[in-house]
Amino acid sequence: MTSIGTGYDLSNSVFSPDGRNFQVEYAAKAVENGGTAVGIRCRDGVVLAVEKLVQSKLLVPGSNKRIGTVDRHMGIACAGLIPDARHFISRARTEASSWRKNYHTPIPVSSLSDRMGLYAQAYTLYSSVRPFGVTSIIGGMDEEHGPTLWMVEPSGVGWGYYGAATGRGRQAAKAELEKLDLPNISVEEGVKHAARVILIAHGDNSNKDKDFELEMTWVRAADPAAAAGQTEGPVKAMGKHEPVPKELVEEAERQAREDVKGDEEDEKMEG
Template structure:
């Protein structure tokens, strides 16, 4: 960055002469260097897949935001006597994240956050919050070092006709395809879902189904390399 080291990157409340806040850009770069995470929305639910690398990252930031999201959900239920709609929850958390970009005494969170769930009125939904606090709704999204290729692969999917079990297989294939063996030797695939199969709760995909998805993903990758 052109202005790096000139003093404009010492605080989240300091703008560079061209109107940039470098600490937010640094936070976004930290996300780009992390393992890939994707979310895929189907007619009945959402599947989330994570390339869990054996390396250090801003794990504490993620735990902090997860805890904040739980607090917001509880506060909403206590105040309004019904569960928080996913968009309302994402909105509340995004404002909290954005507040950490405003003051010199704090720093932006070095994570992007995926919210996935099922609303009674709107059905399955996905929202992603960026380190700046901006959030958007998606049918499918990707973050991390493999996000560009992952986005391309998600765009190829017929999401309107994909069931949740098929989405598990497709999510596993995408994570294995974007993983860079040359740079990251070891990784653990984490798969979770929410939908009728999980009785409306966000849970890890059953182990047998996960193993089958991994087997299919490896076979697809081998076939692609042979071609």
């Protein structure tokens, strides 16, 4: 079968003869054109990091956020079309608020992922709408399961991860994440690893000559021992989703640049 739409890509409610939905595939391509987003599930929390390409020297540093807070214990990092991401995060906040109103507890990360997956999938069913051009990494703390990380794709499918990457540099980022002992690192270590992964992913894509900002947030357990499963019972103090302190991000980025530069010099010597 042909790999181009040939008329079957005019509506996302129509399958091609070989069972493909081209509108969903186009949405996935839109995600690949965005900056890299990374999520790391640690033993005592979750780290979310995003590569924000600086398109103009006139931009105010820190503006145009790619990571949003959904509930006190949870955040979402997005790659792809930013307006789509803002609407997606807004809907996630509505779902979290509805869950609190009905059940009087914070919504579990897996439940929010299921709900947002269904919402994204609904936008692949009708010709009057288009799929979301965004992949979202949802990370937070659950009372029962502790640190939890999920990723929802434009098709609506969602998976639980120890380490997730999406966006332009996802392949290089995944390769670096697979080298880490993710279940056993702390969030402080996760910040350093996330900075390194984003830097390597940035250097591996076509925009490596452009400057970028590193946006990073975390959710740390107020009781790290409970989050790591070293105590019995649920994690009562789930922690708060908040930006990683600026000085810690700058130190992690500086160390990552030194490490990457050292690795490149070693490769040149070996070559």
